[in-house]
Amino acid sequence: MGILKIPYNDGGFLTIDVDGVYEVDTSSAPDMVLKTDRHMGSTDVIGITLKFDLSSFNDADGPGMEAAVLKASQEPASCHVFECAGGIGLVQDESIDIGAVTI
């Protein structure tokens, strides 16, 4: 079991469970899509879509999230904080969406 805390613009942190995340898709900034290995139908999987308070990702943000996911999975009782470069966190509204995303 791996969990991460991400700063929330409204104050505090929001926690997500990153079990089974196999890919971090940063192609649709400011959305970062964490794809898990849980199928939802034949072409979709459960995805965690995070919306950060920035317009584009730093080159290190995607690899940074991947590293954070792996670290969280290796340290079951941990809860590391992930933030984008410059300490950027999640926007206030619709900052996390959990549902079907294309594989």
Added chain:
Amino acid sequence: MSNYINVPMVTSFGNDGPLKVQAIDPADPNVTVGTGFNGTGTSAAVDITGGGSSASGGKATITTGAGPGFAVTGINITVAGSNYEIGQTITITIPNGVAINSSGAAIDTEIEVTAAMLDQPTNTADVISLPVDDLIGISVPASADAATTFSVVSRKDEGSSPTVLSTWTFTIEIDAPSTGADAMVAVSEAIRKAKQAENSQPTVEWPAGVECYALTLDT
């Protein structure tokens, strides 16, 4: 291993809450019906004003009977709104220039809010324990600060429809100084604590002014 969070619940609103969508008897002693209507029928739903410093969102209609007199025969709360305070007065204003009112002036109907006029919770539990092992996180809605419902999503599917994830929906009543976003952070924090400590049962520490009155597994 199975971890839970304990969610403190309320079984009644002690101070304020959403109005109950219902008909209110114009003869109720807490009602002062407006007079001067000159048409028969039911108005469009109008915004309810008053009801306390944070009250908002409620709507109601007024129905008048046949003339002469065109007395008010029906008052219907059509939209619940939120934060209507017991003991405060709400006003339903029918503007001039509509079918039931061409008197030249707006007509007010005033109601003193009673506990029976609030949409009291059907919940009877003081605490609900929620399993967190399969929870992924909170889906943050639009207008998070004002949100009175939000969902925690599980990686379990609903069974009957494999493409729909199970979700737990929290319904809350919010008073200043807290917001819906504060409530989500509180739930998220309790989930974090539970996931970090095996067999723990942390309690959601609702911020001041937040009351949770429904927690349901979506069907």
